[in-house]
Amino acid sequence: MLRGRHLLALICCTLIVLNLAPQIGAQGDESAYIRAESLLVVDHGNVTHDLQAYTQGLEFYQGRLFESTGVYGSSTLREVNLSTGEVIRSVNLSADEFGEGLTFVDDQIIQLTWKEGVAYRYDVNTFEVVGNHTYSGEGWGLAYDGNQLIMSDGSDVLQFRNATTFELESTLNVTLNNESLGRLNELEMFQGLLLANVYQTEQIVGIDLVSGIVVWDIDASGLKTEGGEVLNGIAHDATTGSLWITGKYWSKMYNISFAEPERIPEPEVIAEPKQPVATQVEAFYSNAVLASMMVLLVTLWAMKLKDGGLNPPPKGESS
Secondary structure, eight states, X not given: OHHHHHHHHHHHHHHHHHHHHHHXXXXXXXXXXXXXXXXXXXXXXXXXXXXTOOEEEEEEETTEEEEEEOSTTTOEEEEEOTTXXXXXXXXXXXXXXXXXXXXXETTEEEEEESSSOEEEEEETTTOOEEEEEEOSSOOOOEEEOSSEEEEEOSSSEEEEEETTTOOEEEEEEOEETTEEOOOEEEEEEETTEEEEEETTSSEEEEEOTTTOBXXXXXXOTTOOOTTOOSEEEEEEETTXXXXXXXXXXXXXXXXXXXXOOOOXXXXXXOOOTHHHHHHHHHHXXXXXXXHHHHHHHHHHHHHHXXXXXXXXXXXXXXX
């Protein structure tokens, strides 16, 4: 008889676990990861951009605009007139070097190369090369957070490098909605986040540099000019607070901001009277089942004690 009671007790425990498991699982799913906020680009006007420029990096320094361009045999570092798009001055890279991202550390420009493994340091006023650094792998985007250089190589991993020696100090994996996000390209610091173009897309992401989690997922579609290629190039002008973007061979550069997409009001749904009742009945039924199972467990336990306790002595023996 006790074996039957043991079986009943086991069945009751199983039913309780099955009844609670969906609730526990749902709570775990809700807190598993941070979902990125979806944003749109708002166009506040544009200026002319050199449509011959294969833009790889874009950066402001004290209100002045600088650009790095790519393509073997045509790669340059240049200063550009923001209002007219005209090139004020320019220096060419070697024909066997492909220019990539750039950033500023104090009054020096640092420019990456794609597969050549060399980063150049220039004096901002003369464009004279004042130093260079070597690194392994590819160079894509580059930014400076005031402490370290942040470099992308086309993967989902950001590299943090010493701003003086260019030595690799740490790395950070980037995720969007709990999935790895690769092809990170041009980089720019903005409002404490790292903005990054996602290569071959019209997407910009805002990355938290502590966790590597994308907190802004920005749709920048609809701006590409005729004949232009992929979106690439983000620059924040700290003197005016303005943010600018462009792309490879684009004829325009856009002054933008970010905004939440317009929410289309959902049609009002008239709740059927029976729906709340059904919900209450379902909850009552679930609670009743749990209560009944608990009562049954207590009853079985009491019956077991009545039969002689947990370990009753064999018949004919004294305790």
